[in-house]
Amino acid sequence: MSADVELQNISINFGDFYAAKDVSVLIKKGEFFSFLGPSGCGKTTILRTISGFLEPSQGQVLIGGANMAGIGPNKRPTSLIFQNLALFPLMSVADNISFSLEVRGHSKADRRARAEELLGLVALEGQGDKKVHELSGGQRQRVAIARALAIEPEVLLLDEPLSALDLKLRQKMRSELRAIQKRVGITFIYITHDQGEALTMSDRVAVMNEGRIEQVDTCQAVYEKPKTPFVASFVGENNPFSGEVTACNDSHVEVLCDGNKFVAEINGNDCQDAQKLVVGQKIILFVRPESISIKKNKSKTQNSFSAQLNSIEFEGHLQNLFLTTQSGVKVRLSLPNAEDIDHLTAGQATDLTFSAQKAVVLPEGNLAVD
Amino acid sequence: MQKFFAKNGPIISTYFLISIGFWIIFLIIIPQLYMLDLSFRPNLPPLLRGGEEDVYTLTHYKHFLFGSETSKDAYNYVDLKVFFTTLATAVVITVLSLCFCYPIAFYIAKIAEHKTARLLIVSLIVPFWINELLRAFALRILFAGEGVINNALINAGLMDNAINFIGQDVALFTGLTYAYLLLMMFPLYNSLESLDTNQLEAAKDLGSSTLRTHWRIVIPHAKAGIASGSTMVFMLTAGALATPVVLSSPNTFWFTQLIYQWFNMNDNWSRGAAYSVLLLLVSVIFVLLMMKLFRVKVGEIVK
Ligand SMILES: Nc1ncnc2c1ncn2[C@@H]1O[C@H](COP(=O)(O)OP(=O)(O)OP(=O)(O)O)[C@@H](O)[C@H]1O
Ligand SMILES: [Mg+2]
Numbered sequence: 001m002s003a004d005v006e007l008q009n010i011s012i013n014f015g016d017f018y019a020a021k022d023v024s025v026l027i028k029k030g031e032f033f034s035f036l037g038p039s040g041c042g043k044t045t046i047l048r049t050i051s052g053f054l055e056p057s058q059g060q061v062l063i064g065g066a067n068m069a070g071i072g073p074n075k076r077p078t079s080l081i082f083q084n085l086a087l088f089p090l091m092s093v094a095d096n097i098s099f100s101l102e103v104r105g106h107s108k109a110d111r112r113a114r115a116e117e118l119l120g121l122v123a124l125e126g127q128g129d130k131k132v133h134e135l136s137g138g139q140r141q142r143v144a145i146a147r148a149l150a151i152e153p154e155v156l157l158l159d160e161p162l163s164a165l166d167l168k169l170r171q172k173m174r175s176e177l178r179a180i181q182k183r184v185g186i187t188f189i190y191i192t193h194d195q196g197e198a199l200t201m202s203d204r205v206a207v208m209n210e211g212r213i214e215q216v217d218t219c220q221a222v223y224e225k226p227k228t229p230f231v232a233s234f235v236g237e238n239n240p241f242s243g244e245v246t247a248c249n250d251s252h253v254e255v256l257c258d259g260n261k262f263v264a265e266i267n268g269n270d271c272q273d274a275q276k277l278v279v280g281q282k283i284i285l286f287v288r289p290e291s292i293s294i295k296k297n298k299s300k301t302q303n304s305f306s307a308q309l310n311s312i313e314f315e316g317h318l319q320n321l322f323l324t325t326q327s328g329v330k331v332r333l334s335l336p337n338a339e340d341i342d343h344l345t346a347g348q349a350t351d352l353t354f355s356a357q358k359a360v361v362l363p364e365g366n367l368a369v370d
Numbered sequence: 371m372q373k374f375f376a377k378n379g380p381i382i383s384t385y386f387l388i389s390i391g392f393w394i395i396f397l398i399i400i401p402q403l404y405m406l407d408l409s410f411r412p413n414l415p416p417l418l419r420g421g422e423e424d425v426y427t428l429t430h431y432k433h434f435l436f437g438s439e440t441s442k443d444a445y446n447y448v449d450l451k452v453f454f455t456t457l458a459t460a461v462v463i464t465v466l467s468l469c470f471c472y473p474i475a476f477y478i479a480k481i482a483e484h485k486t487a488r489l490l491i492v493s494l495i496v497p498f499w500i501n502e503l504l505r506a507f508a509l510r511i512l513f514a515g516e517g518v519i520n521n522a523l524i525n526a527g528l529m530d531n532a533i534n535f536i537g538q539d540v541a542l543f544t545g546l547t548y549a550y551l552l553l554m555m556f557p558l559y560n561s562l563e564s565l566d567t568n569q570l571e572a573a574k575d576l577g578s579s580t581l582r583t584h585w586r587i588v589i590p591h592a593k594a595g596i597a598s599g600s601t602m603v604f605m606l607t608a609g610a611l612a613t614p615v616v617l618s619s620p621n622t623f624w625f626t627q628l629i630y631q632w633f634n635m636n637d638n639w640s641r642g643a644a645y646s647v648l649l650l651l652v653s654v655i656f657v658l659l660m661m662k663l664f665r666v667k668v669g670e671i672v673k
Contacts, residue, residue: 003627053571053574073571073574073575074574074575074577074578074579075577078575079576080571082571082574084566086568086571086572088571088572088586088587090587091586099576099586100576100577100578102586103576103577103578103579103582106430147576150576151576151577295486303397313385
């Protein structure tokens with residue numbers, strides 16, 4: 001069984017401070033949904049509200065259509081995996097996993113069988129008699145998942161469960177989590193400040209900033225069609241150019257940024273459509289590092305500008321170029337390693353260009369700080 | 371040893387060795403050995419000590435078990451009864467103390483906000499600045515026939531005659547529980563404090579009731595603290611003197627009172643020594659048995 005989760009105008013305040021403000025979102029059943037946002041933006045707060053450890057100051061949580069107000073965490077069809085896992089160190093792995101069944105008075109044999117079954121699900125067959133401290137980090141992770149799944153919750157809530165693992169293991173666990181979700185078919189609500197994690201696993205993502213949801217969309221849309229400057233700068237790398245609109249029609253917007261004239265295509269982005277950019281409006285134009293290229297010849301093309309090369313960084317399959325424009329704007333450029341850039345040296349003026357299709361123009365707003 | 375010296379330097383190492391050595395040899399081993407030795411010697415006037423009558427004997431231990439040679443009883447029922455009553459009462463006091471401290475320690479460690487917790491700890495400690503004897507007398511004033519509690523209850527019209535709190539040993543139990551409260555409270559608090567709060571929430575999230583969470587998660591975690599607190603409270607209660615003297619009913623006699631009598635009133639030091647040795651020995655055995663029963667290791671207690 002799987003259920004959808006709806007947050008209706010949730011606000012949570014601690015005194016004057018709002019940890020969540022007017023959060024509304026419908027998470028569909030069977031979905032792998034992530035809340036993505038910087039540290040302290042209220043992700044854990046939202047998750048604790050869904051699981052019932054926190055009552056919202058305003059608004060309500062509906063799970064499978066039922067209002068959860070006043071229903072405690074032990075009575076909700078949710079299961080929470082804690083940021084630090086919170087496994088019970090004095091119990092064996094099997095006892096940990098079947099604790100929720102013990103609570104419900106299942107027989108010993110029953111519990112044992114269910115524990116074995118779940119250990120199988122998370123690829124830990126036969127490890128039930130071990131103590132928690134005898135397991136590796138990744139194995140503990142899986143025990144936590146198995147324990148949370150034991151009561152067959154309709155919604156599994158995960159609070160940055162991979163943050164304690166090293167990079168390699170984290171990547172492995174990502175695909176494993178995704179596979180487990182596919183197998184059990186219930187709703188997963190995942191919290192992370194790691195955009196790579198959110199983008200690789202989720203069906204949809206809510207990007208949060210300072211207690212508010214900035215955008216709810218598929219991973220691809222969040223990456224390619226960000227709706228706010230915060231989303232554009234927080235998700236993935238991006239180059240912001242501040243400027244203002246000089247001309248605008250249904251398909252294109254022309255902007256002036258520090259004396260450079262740029263054109264961007266209006267690509268069905270809700271924000272650009274709805275708010276109808278107007279001439280003279282202050283905007284930020286975003287271009288991804290991988291969407292900028294080095295101009296090969298001197299021909300005059302659209303969206304070209306020049307910048308001084310500061311340094312080149314080698315990053316496996318990519319090489320990152322760091323440049324500064326005449327007016328001091330920092331620009332980052334990612335090129336595939338195959339591209340030959342031997343002719344470039346630090347301090348050299350370089351001509352760059354990007355296509356109108358790849359640029360996103362958004363009304364001025366706060367950027368993510370990193 | 372060489373490693374210890376290399377690590378801490380000669381001055382600090384010597385200081386450590388001398389102070390620890392002094393502590394162990396002069397304050398623990400020598401007095402206890404002296405008591406042990408004394409307990410196996412006959413009670414002789416000073417002139418005869420070291421003479422030919424001063425030979426090792428079990429007479430004091432025999433006295434404890436079988437009574438004086440002139441008595442008609444097969445066993446020394448009076449002393450044995452006092453001994454076992456003392457031990458049993460000490461067990462009850464330990465359990466009472468645990469039951470009283472556990473919820474408070476848990477509240478302070480896991481539920482109360484920082485400020486409230488600090489306030490509670492201070493208000494637990496402050497009364498213990500007052501001398502043990504004074505505290506006992508204060509309770510006596512509270513529980514006496516004409517005491518605060520009785521007067522209040524009678525004046526309120528809740529009853530007609532005073533309750534004999536002291537005769538019923540209510541005062542004694544209260545006083546003893548109270549006397550060593552902190553020795554239960556702090557080890558308990560320490561071990562509860564170190565429990566990850568997320569575990570409590572995880573248990574709750576998995577559907578566990580408060581009671582089961584305590585039984586399965588909190589108590590196992592706090593086992594070392596419980597053992598350490600219980601050991602201390604048991605030992606100190608069994609060896610308490612001031613509180614029983616002030617608060618026990620006329621027909622309740624504490625084993626330490628007996629020891630005190632042998633030493634002081636009857637001037638029979640070697641018998642007093644034998645009784646002390648017995649109390650120490652049985653208490654230690656009892657504690658070790660308990661630890662075995664609850665599967666706690668000695669090392670865990672000092673954690
Ligand atoms: N009980 C509380 N009292 C006061 N403020 C709180 C409380 N709980 C959380 N906050 C505040 O609410 C904000 C959001 O906290 P939350 O734990 O939800 O952040 P988060 O997004 O999960 O961050 P992280 O990624 O670091 O875990 C923080 O600024 C935090 O200080
Ligand atoms: Mg968090």
